[in-house]
Structures are given as C-alpha cells and as structure tokens.
Amino acid sequence: MIFLPEPGSCGGRLDPTQALVPDDVATVVDWHLRPPRWTGVARTVCGHIDYELIAVNHPELFDRREHVGAPAREALWEARRVLAEVGLVLQLEVQFEKIGDQLALAVYGAGVAGRLTDKLWTEISPLLTTCCSMVREPRPDIDLLAGSLTPRRPAITRGRRVIPAAIRPAVYELDDVTHTWWSYEVFGTLREGCVCTAHTPAAQAVHIGPKNRAS
Numbered sequence: 001m002i003f004l005p006e007p008g009s010c011g012g013r014l015d016p017t018q019a020l021v022p023d024d025v026a027t028v029v030d031w032h033l034r035p036p037r038w039t040g041v042a043r044t045v046c047g048h049i050d051y052e053l054i055a056v057n058h059p060e061l062f063d064r065r066e067h068v069g070a071p072a073r074e075a076l077w078e079a080r081r082v083l084a085e086v087g088l089v090l091q092l093e094v095q096f097e098k099i100g101d102q103l104a105l106a107v108y109g110a111g112v113a114g115r116l117t118d119k120l121w122t123e124i125s126p127l128l129t130t131c132c133s134m135v136r137e138p139r140p141d142i143d144l145l146a147g148s149l150t151p152r153r154p155a156i157t158r159g160r161r162v163i164p165a166a167i168r169p170a171v172y173e174l175d176d177v178t179h180t181w182w183s184y185e186v187f188g189t190l191r192e193g194c195v196c197t198a199h200t201p202a203a204q205a206v207h208i209g210p211k212n213r214a215s
C-alpha cells in the first residue's frame with residue numbers, strides 16, 4: 001500500500017506489484033485508499049467508487065466476508081440511486097480484508113453529507129438502517145458551515161426521526177456532525193423478529209451456524 005495522495009485524489013494507491021486485489025478493482029480504487037482500521041489491508045471512505053459494478057463483476061469479494069449486520073447489497077445500491085436522483089452522493093466505508101490469502105470486502109459505513117429532508121429520510125433510512133447499526137444524524141440546529149469550528153456539544157438522543165418499518169438501530173444519536181452516517185459492526189448480532197435488510201439468508205446462516213463469531 002502506498003499512501004501518497006496526489007492533487008485531486010482522495011487517498012493513496014495500491015502497491016503496483018500487489019496481487020491480492022484484482023487489477024480491474026485496483027484500477028478503480030487507486031487514489032481513494034486510506035490506511036485500514038483493525039486487520040484490513042486498506043479502506044475507502046468516499047462516494048467516488050462504483051461498488052455496485054465491483055459487486056457485479058466480483059460478487060465473491062463481498063460474499064467471502066460473510067458480514068453480519070451490514071445492509072443487503074441491493075439496499076445499498078438502491079439508496080445510492082435514490083440519493084443520486086436528487087444530486088446527493090452515497091459515501092461508503094469499505095474495508096479491504098484478507099481472508100486466508102484471498103481478498104474480501106466489508107462495508108462498515110454508509111452515509112451522506114448533511115441532514116436528509118424528511119422525504120429522503122423516509123426513503124433512505126429503512127434501506128441503510130439495520131438492527132446492528134449505529135446512526136448519527138447532524139442535529140437539526142447544527143450550522144454545517146461552522147462545522148468543527150464550534151465546540152462539540154454532547155450527543156442527544158431525543159428528537160429522533162422515525163424509521164419506517166419500525167427498524168430499530170443499535171444506537172441513534174443526533175450530534176454535532178456534518179454527515180448523516182450509518183456504521184456497521186465488525187460482527188453484528190441480528191435482532192430476532194427484525195425486518196431490516198441485514199437478515200439475508202447468508203447472514204442468517206452465519207448468525208445461527210457454527211461460524212457465528214458474534215456471540
């Protein structure tokens with residue numbers, strides 16, 4: 001991994017001699033990479049990369065991780081489309097991880113700059129909220145332009161907006177943040193009876209099967 005951002009890029013690039021990330025994926029993510037969190041190889045946090053296309057060409061990269069608690073991939077792409085229709089960009093935090101000697105992709109975050117209108121919230125929140133997610137919204141009274149110049153106030157948990165389909169995230173806070181952001185755990189624990197999109201057949205199998213590392 002080489003972290004030497006160039007002007008106009010939002011991150012670093014892969015070592016050109018690396019063999020873990022397929023060439024067609026490397027070409028797309030180069031200059032968007034940031035140092036990994038935890039045990040990953042690298043990660044991206046931006047809205048520049050078409051992960052839907054990567055998932056079409058390499059579904060195994062996402063399947064390999066068996067990530068419990070993140071939204072179903074189709075829900076992510078749908079949120080991206082809905083936001084794009086009004087000129088907003090879905091940003092994704094995707095970590096590149098090594099499982100054995102193979103690459104796997106895990107989605108640890110999704111969100112958008114600013115605070116969503118009530119109409120957009122109604123459309124987006126059931127797509128991105130899972131019972132294993134932490135949701136942070138900018139407080140209604142935040143001055144987004146002042147941003148980090150003002151002292152950060154304690155997060156508040158009242159005045160939260162309703163999420164359609166009665167999906168309850170693990171944590172929901174209004175805070176002095178500039179993005180509406182959903183974070184997903186490394187190993188989520190699905191809530192029984194919940195209808196969020198994290199309850200895919202694959203996730204259920206991992207969740208109740210012998211490979212359940214969340215319990």
Ligand SMILES: [Zn+2]
Nearest residue numbers: 010032046048
């Ligand atoms: Zn980028």
Ligand SMILES: [Zn+2]
Nearest residue numbers: 131191194196
């Ligand atoms: Zn759920």
